[in-house]
Amino acid sequence: MMDASPPLFKDIDKGGPAQPLLVVRGLRKHFLLKPGLFQKNKQYVHAVEDVSFSVAKGKTLGIVGESGCGKSTTAKLIARLIKPDHGSMIFDGEGVAEYGGLELKEFRRKLQMVFQDSYASLNPRLTIEQTIAFGPQVHGVSKDQATNLAHTLLDRVGLKPAQYANRYPHELSGGQRQRVNIARALAFQPRLIILDEAVAALDKSVQAQVLNLLQELKEERELTYLFISHDLHVVQYLSDEVMVMYLGQVVEKGPVERIFNTPAHPYTKALLQAIPSMDPDHKTWVSPLSGDPPNPINPPSGCRFRDRCDHAKATCHTVSPALSKVEGLSDHVVACHMNDGFSQPHLEGPL
Amino acid sequence: MLGYFLRRILYAIPIALGVTVISFVLVYLAPGDPLNAIAPADAPAEVIEALKSAYGLDRPLVAQYGLWLLRALQGDLGSSIASGRPVSAEVFSAIANTLRLACVASFLGVFMGCLLGGIAGYNKASWLDRLATTCSVIGVSVPHYWLGLVLTIVFSITLGWFPAMGAGPGGSGEWSWDLEHLRFMTLPALTLCVIPMGIITRTVKALVSDMLEQEFVVSLRARGLSPFAIFKHIAKNTAPTVLAVAALQVGYLMGGSILVETVFAWPGTGFLLNTAIFQRDIPLLQGTLLILCMFFVVLNLLVDVVQPLLDPRMLRT
């Protein structure tokens, strides 16, 4: 199953390959804005609104959207770094909300995250080796074993331990630091890794290397990825499924080929059109998105995209569309009134 | 903005309250019965009892505190055990003396500090800068009570230019701003001014050299603005911070003058505090502490409130 490093933790695969690794239902998070001394009404930032999806084992789900659409907040909610106001989560067949104490600790081991800012996510006072070894030690691995594991992983991600193990973060380049972050996540031998804009800050050439590394690791260790990005090229390269978010809501989700070739939501279409075209015959002149950028404090009623949508109708202003199947396919859903006329009730069960 | 002010004032109240509690409770920290200061050890029991109830020492501590606070709010801080005079009168006349000394010393110190700091800031890394910085380091490192002694030795004993002690001919009676009294004030003021001088020099030097490097000053120079006009510009920008620090220095000197006042027998609050401590004069001690600290709390509040008015960037939550 894995390369040279022997498994340090026992992982029982519950439920088999058909059961999704992660199921999220109705996640909601509103942040309270600090009120002024004389303000009476409380104002909230509607960061995440009724987000539901699932991720199959061994697959990569890409989450895309503009800044402020709630992708990172969703990631933090899943990682249980912040508490949701509402919603449930099932990880590997068990409800997470009920976790506490030892169960939470075990959950933390199985679900890891790689952050965008490679520099801020490494403790400037610890050596690379110490940073990577910290995780396993928390879960009972001895210091020597953890250090050995750290060296093995450094080697695996392409950093020679002899040269890098005793260095400090500020001595490494951005790409090298992200490799360290990946090694750190791997040290937990997790099931799921959330990559929150993990390659966004890297140069293109370095990005390619890191993406390839991620792809290899996924196959080697049977990992599942949640890949958050605003860069559609990268998402297309790495993902099996793609989920599009807008202003805190899921607007579309489906297999990567369908999303990129036959998108159903006007926002998805606009995003794809905004990618600069490589074809000199089809130049991008007009910005596909019109209207003001959205305000998450007072989101529009009904469909949140209506102000920027060319096809908005009366219903779009009043009724919020639910996710419905596209062309009858169960794995491609969209939240838009234009799909099949009116929205159909969203069905229970894995998407 | 209004919200900030209200919050700031509201916030000062628990602090003030805390100050009163500490001022009151501090004396009871000492081992031994406070009564020992009032009554001789061999007094008969009835006398001790009478004294106890007269001073309210037979009530529970909280009640004593409440009573004390209530009377204090009405201006009555009790009477000094040693002199029998009302505490508030003693404290206020002492405050007047310390305030005069602190203001003069602050003024001197701030003036010198601005001068030195400005020179240092303008001529960064030259010998002037080093000289000014040295003065500043000396200012914060010198034990001021020692400095007072040294100045006394040089100017009073050896040269005879200034008197060594006291606040005026014939004791601490009336003060007037005449040459005679100023001669008494010279040495203590010079001693005290070293502290604010050190701090202000550092502050001004940092501000000025920062400002000179900022782009808008460079662009002013490039446009040919005269050095004096640039100086006015810089002065305007640095004034709020300097004023705030200066005001706080006055407060610090008010509170921290005790050592210098002891050296020069300057009849201020520091000297009074010293006396109260050694004579275990409880009402005097509590009263002096209370008024001094209240002064400092109010001063801090004023600075926090006035500073944003002068420079909106300094708004702190």
Next chain:
Amino acid sequence: MHIQNASKLPPANKGYWFTVFQQLKGERIAMISAGVVLLIVVAALFAPWIAPADPFKASMLKRLLPIGSEGYLLGTDELGRDMLTRLMYGARLSLLMGVLPVFFAFVMGTSIGLFAGYVGGRTNMLIMRVLDIFYAFPSVLLAVAISGALGPGMSNSLIALTLVFVPQVVRIAESVTTQVRQLDYLEAARMSGAGTFEIIRVQVLGNVLGPVFVYSTGLLSVSMILASGLSFLGLGVKPPEPEWGLMLNTLRSAIYKAPLTAALPGAMIFITSISFNLLADGIRSAMDIKK
């Protein structure tokens, strides 16, 4: 899969403090100050063996001999005791009174600040507000008041000074902890499943100690001056113990007859204090360049 490195990496560094020390060696003023401090510390430590006379041996006939007298290099004090010896022995108590409160404040202040900063929320606010009350008093006043309330004596002064410095150290520690807490690597630490104490110990402490240490070194000179000041007022060390501040006090009446001798103890306080300050400044700039 191995990545080729374009540049040759420098040899792995030997650690943070080593580099700071290297940097410090280049600063001449700081090194001179360090030398002076070292000299004084050595004199204090070895006083019983290297001092010329008995610090307590008084002689009414030999009172206030001037500096450079036969057999008494720095003269004698108002009770006929050798000044050089008294100064050397005085270094012990003066240094102790200066360093100990800062050390205690460093330990206590960092702990409280770490806790308040990490926990955040209402607990943090409560702790900081309570400390603000102490902050409202000027240091000298607070030290004198507490010391005066507790009564004269070395331990009481130590307590008073520690209480004066703790709020200041807490302020710095809390501020840094709060900043660090929001950084990504703290979130990563939380995601590891580690407990609060483990996270604080491994991830947070190292980052907080630096700034707090720098601030504390700056406090050393203030502490020395304050401690000696308390003794000068009669609130600290009690006679006949030799201590610079106390010596200033007892020699005060001698300023008319032997002014230079009377000023000596204060000169020692000044020299030590300024050396501490210059050294602290040097350490601060050495640490700055590194980070």
